[in-house]
Amino acid sequence: MIKSLAFLHSTASAADHQKLASFLAAIGFEPGSTWDEEASQGALFFTPRGGIELIFGAMPFFSEFSVEVTSVDAAYQAAAAWLRADSPSPEALELESLLTPVADTDWKSRYFTVEPVPGHKFSFWAWDATKTDPLKGKPIAVEGDLSAAGMKFAIVVSRWNAVITDRLLEGAIDGLLRSGAQQADIGIVRVPGAWEIPAAARTIAEQGSVDAIITLGCLIRGETAHYEAIYNEVARGIGQSQQETGIPHSFGVLTCETLEQALNRAGIKAGNKGFEAAVAALEMVSLSRKLAQVKASAQ
Template sequence: MIKGMTLVREVASAEALDKFGRLMLDLGFEQGKGWEDENGRGLALLAPLGNLELVTGRAPSVPPILIEVTGLDAVHAAVEKWMLANYRTEEVAALLTKPELTHWNSRLFTVSLKDGASDGLSLGFWQSENPLHGKPAAIEGDLSAQGMRFAIVTARWNAVITDRLLQGSLDALYRSGAGRTDVEMVRVPGAWEIPSAARKLAETKRFDAIITLGCLLRGETAHYEAIYNEVARGIGQSQQETGIPHAFGVLTCETLEQALDRAGVKAGNKGFEAAVAAIEMVSIQQKLRRPQEGK
């Protein structure tokens, strides 16, 4: 089994090796186990990932050593500073290029580390322009609610807030393709009653997700924290035991002004956000079920 890969290149002098080694360590390489004997010495530089690329039909269009980085502009600035400290200014202009776009959806700059009459080393530093490059493939939910069924449980207490949350949820569902007949609304007296209604709705298995909306204000309720903890626990327990996603849209605020801000005045509408989360979770569950159904 292949364990790793090491690319070995000769450097013209011990001085050049030391300079190059300091640059690479400053840029983030890990120092490995080097060696030294009567004939020379070696410096090991370790990176998290190594690749071997072979080319035929034409000469490679990139330097023989390519280093993938994040923050390409910052790396270029660091290399340029190092070059100016070790080469004459007019030499740096010829040895170091600016970051430029490539035909393989990335940006690249090259640097030649020469030592006297020797050609030295040629390096290329590059960064992918694809934001998903190098990231593991993940299952993510889509934001289409077409064909999905939702139940919305809304508390009547603090209706000036919960009505705004409800309107935000409906707006998100209908904009995302949910049919009006696919959304069922249930009103309960207050936040305390939300978990019970959500549980009953989930147990019917008629809905793909439950959206819970309510508002608790500390100034109005002496036992504010006790109610909130039980509401959160009850909604979470219902979700875990029924397997139906429950979107949490119960506001817990210090003042009415804060609640209004979170219900669409300043800080977005948490009812809208809860509905979007519900749509995404239904989509994720559908995708997770498909491989099992195909067996």
């Protein structure tokens, strides 16, 4: 039933809005979709994990925004650097009035608070690894985020079995737009059938103009071995293109026994595999970027 969760926070001016957006991006939030209308403007920011936490008892240091981080010291340095960069006179900046020192809590964690814009205070905290399980509060896996903001995609879709592939295409576009992609950043390439998908995907990947490629098609088993021959080559070609170019390719080519099975997988009963392929593509782009950051930080 529940689709998403967002906490709406209003700023007093457009300048405050821009400053807070800059601060959140600097501290490590993932930018999402934005809007700019006559009556208002807004920006969505994502975190790897979110939820509603109910607390019984006093937690006096928490501000309206409580943000768990993997390293409170790194977050503190990022906040301090942003405050200095934002100040017109860094040498006269009274940093202690905007940023509290990192302090211990009575529940085995460390925290600090920062007020980048008057009236908008944030608390950043992390578990103290010296007093608790070293892995508590820390990610044990690198995972991609589900935000397509700023990413470019190509969708390669076959015309053969269009009653199915058109539904897959609609699902893929829906998945990208819901995740923050812009219409202008989604390119659609139509090919005659599934056999032609790998060649088109490889050409696009070698151009290097997109972050990921979503392949969509539909093969329905007939009375001959033609089905197996086509499927094996399509799967091999898409996989080889991904491995040799380094551009993520998501696999949305259906292989079904009957037309009914294909319709079910194109949104009738079993979800839309085009939507799923789009989500997989954007997650792999995000993961690739994070792995590149991990590699760079390790050097």
